[in-house]
Each structure stands twice: as structure tokens, then as C-alpha cells.
Amino acid sequence: MGDMDLGFAEERGKEWLTNRYFPSKVGGKPAWLELEQLPTNRELLCVTCQEPKTFLCQIYAPFEDEHNFHRTIYIFVCRSTFCQDCNSAKNLTIYRSQLPRKNKFYSEKPPMEEGDPLPEINPSKKLCIACGCLGPLSCGRCRMVNYCSAKHQRAHWPHHKKVCMAENQGENKNTDIFLPCVTFPEWEIAVEVNDPSEETESDIDNESLEKKSLEEYQNLVAAGKTGTLKDVADFELDKYASESDTVDDKIFRKFKKVVNKDPDQILRYKRGGKPLWIADVEQSIAEQLQIPNCEICGSERQFEFQIMPQMLNLLKDDHLDWGTLAVYTCSKSCPLPIGKGYAFEYIVKQDLFLNENKK
Numbered sequence: 001m002g003d004m005d006l007g008f009a010e011e012r013g014k015e016w017l018t019n020r021y022f023p024s025k026v027g028g029k030p031a032w033l034e035l036e037q038l039p040t041n042r043e044l045l046c047v048t049c050q051e052p053k054t055f056l057c058q059i060y061a062p063f064e065d066e067h068n069f070h071r072t073i074y075i076f077v078c079r080s081t082f083c084q085d086c087n088s089a090k091n092l093t094i095y096r097s098q099l100p101r102k103n104k105f106y107s108e109k110p111p112m113e114e115g116d117p118l119p120e121i122n123p124s125k126k127l128c129i130a131c132g133c134l135g136p137l138s139c140g141r142c143r144m145v146n147y148c149s150a151k152h153q154r155a156h157w158p159h160h161k162k163v164c165m166a167e168n169q170g171e172n173k174n175t176d177i178f179l180p181c182v183t184f185p186e187w188e189i190a191v192e193v194n195d196p197s198e199e200t201e202s203d204i205d206n207e208s209l210e211k212k213s214l215e216e217y218q219n220l221v222a223a224g225k226t227g228t229l230k231d232v233a234d235f236e237l238d239k240y241a242s243e244s245d246t247v248d249d250k251i252f253r254k255f256k257k258v259v260n261k262d263p264d265q266i267l268r269y270k271r272g273g274k275p276l277w278i279a280d281v282e283q284s285i286a287e288q289l290q291i292p293n294c295e296i297c298g299s300e301r302q303f304e305f306q307i308m309p310q311m312l313n314l315l316k317d318d319h320l321d322w323g324t325l326a327v328y329t330c331s332k333s334c335p336l337p338i339g340k341g342y343a344f345e346y347i348v349k350q351d352l353f354l355n356e357n358k359k
């Protein structure tokens with residue numbers, strides 16, 4: 001390990017997390033990069049329950065290359081409790097969007113992060129006021145607000161009602177309201193470069209610590225204590241469930257050891273690097289690791305970043321769980337064909353537990 005960049009959650013006013021500032025962030029509404037060819041509502045429906053997926057996070061990850069001067073990766077997830085399958089990413093959708101330096105949406109100069117925040121730059125089409133994805137449906141009464149789906153219109157109605165019923169609609173404005181059933185709480189992801197020189201702690205100390213922890217952990221497992229993966233950052237081994245006797249201890253121990261150096265990390269980024277797995281790959285995700293080549297240019301996909309279980313702590317949603325989400329993108333990060341603003345990429349979901357509770 002060593003030269004892996006780590007991402008941490010930071011509080012930031014949402015006016016600084018709009019597309020104007022090319023953010024990396026968790027939750028809120030997507031800050032769309034390309035503004036004319038947004039993902040369709042159909043693409044964003046969960047294949048299992050047919051409801052719209054929720055925006056999880058976006059990572060701004062440009063590099064020195066004509067086509068990738070701006071580049072953002074987006075992840076969407078279905079939060080329905082019935083759509084969470086162990087070691088399966090079918091409730092997730094991932095997109096890559098990119099723009100050259102000279103483009104029709106943004107100035108070539110980087111935005112100033114001082115003074116009053118600049119307004120976000122709106123797409124050409126109307127967006128759902130609840131979730132920020134394309135909103136082809138409008139309120140049948142006032143026609144002043146748009147929605148992606150009946151579900152989001154229903155969720156927004158208690159707030160929209162007053163505005164919609166008002167005599168003079170100009171006086172009451174539709175405010176941007178946070179609906180916990182539609183969007184996740186919003187956080188900035190601050191990415192810090194991990195300095196390899198800081199990783200020189202005595203491995204002997206670590207190993208003896210680990211051994212002790214493992215013993216405690218095994219005792220707890222024997223005692224049948226249960227819990228969830230969400231507390232992995234705390235190094236509290238008592239949080240691990242009775243099912244954990246199926247976990248490959250060696251891999252899990254390595255995972256904990258690495259994570260423990262920066263226990264709040266929610267993101268590990270290294271394009272072309274290797275993910276840190278939480279359990280044995282052969283037993284859990286061998287099938288998922290048959291990674292298809294880029295559908296656009298035919299190049300191989302490579303690992304780019306992984307989302308850590310610590311992100312779950314920010315989401316305030318007990319239905320969701322994962323060990324880690326590993327994102328694979330086109331190794332060429334190829335230009336998108338005309339008429340396409342967002343290309344699908346590939347994501348792997350690995351859980352701590354094996355498939356026994358698969359639905």
C-alpha cells in the first residue's frame with residue numbers, strides 16, 4: 001500500500017457543492033458535469049423494484065488529457081430493503097462523465113472559492129425537485145415543479161402543497177428541501193494524498209495488537225453477539241455478527257489493519273491500483289470480477305477507487321450495507337460518443353458475509 005489517496009467526509013455548505021465547483025461529495029442531489037445528455041430516468045430505475053435509485057456519491061477525478069480535463073464518476077443505489085443482495089451489485093449504477101477544458105458549460109478558469117458562492121449551472125432540461133435527476137413530469141396543478149416519478153412527487157407533496165395551493169404563486173417559492181426518503185445527507189469528500197513515509201509503524205506491535213483483537217473477536221463470536229458492518233472503523237470487534245465464522249480471517253485482518261491507520265476513510269482512490277478486499281475474493285465475488293471491457297472503445301477496465309463501509313455511517317439508512325464497493329472504469333477513459341453525456345462503468349459489491357442470506 002502507500003500511494004493510495006484517501007477520501008474523508010467534511011461538512012460543507014451545499015452552495016459550495018454544486019457543479020460550478022466540480023465537487024466530490026456524498027448525498028444531496030447529483031452535481032451534473034455534462035448538462036445536455038443526462039442519464040435517463042429509465043436507466044436509473046432499479047432492475048428489481050422499478051423504483052428510482054438514489055444518488056450515493058460522485059468523485060471528481062480528472063487527469064491531464066485532452067478529453068478528461070473535467071471528469072466525474074457517479075454512483076446510484078437502490079435503497080429498498082428487498083433489493084440488497086449479498087455480494088451482488090445489481091442495485092447499483094455507475095456513470096463516467098467528462099469534458100475537455102474548452103466546453104460549452106464551464107469557464108476555462110477555475111472557479112474562485114472565496115466571496116459569495118456562484119449559482120449552479122442548470123442543465124437544459126428540467127430536473128426533479130426532489131432528487132435532481134431528469135424530471136419529465138410536472139405538477140398537474142401548478143406546472144411549476146417537475147418530478148422524475150410519481151414516487152418523488154408524493155414524497156415532495158407535503159412541502160409543495162402550500163406553494164401549489166397559494167393564490168399568488170409568485171410569492172411562495174419552491175424551496176430546496178431535504179427529503180431523507182429521497183436523498184442522503186450531503187457531505188463533501190476531501191481527498192488527501194496518503195503519504196507512504198507515515199506508514200512505518202512497527203509491524204510487530206500491530207501484529208500483537210491484532211492477535212489480541214482477534215482473540216477478543218473470536219470470543220464474541222463464540223458468545224453469539226451480533227451487529228453490523230457499519231462500525232468497522234471503530235475496530236470494535238464485538239460488532240461482528242455470528243455469521244462471521246465464514247469470513248476469511250486473514251483477509252479481514254489485513255483490511256482492518258490498513259483501515260485502522262485512517263479509520264475515518266470513506267474512499268480509497270488509485271486509478272490502475274488494487275482494491276483492498278474485505279473477504280476472500282474467490283468465495284464471494286469471483287463472478288463479479290469477470291469485468292467486461294468498455295462498451296464504447298473495447299479497452300479493458302481497471303480499478304479506480306473503492307467506497308469503504310465508513311460511508312454507511314453518513315447515510316442514515318439502515319437498509320444499506322456493504323463491505324466495500326470497488327469501481328472499475330475504462331483504462332483509456334475514452335471520449336464519449338456524440339449524444340452521450342454519461343457512460344456506464346462497472347462496480348463490484350463485496351460483503352463481509354457469504355451468500356447464505358441471499359434472497
Ligand SMILES: [Zn+2]
Nearest residue numbers: 046049078083
Ligand atoms: Zn430496488
Ligand SMILES: [Zn+2]
Nearest residue numbers: 128131148152
Ligand atoms: Zn426524483
Ligand SMILES: [Zn+2]
Nearest residue numbers: 139141142164
Ligand atoms: Zn403544484
Ligand SMILES: [Zn+2]
Nearest residue numbers: 294297330334
Ligand atoms: Zn473506453
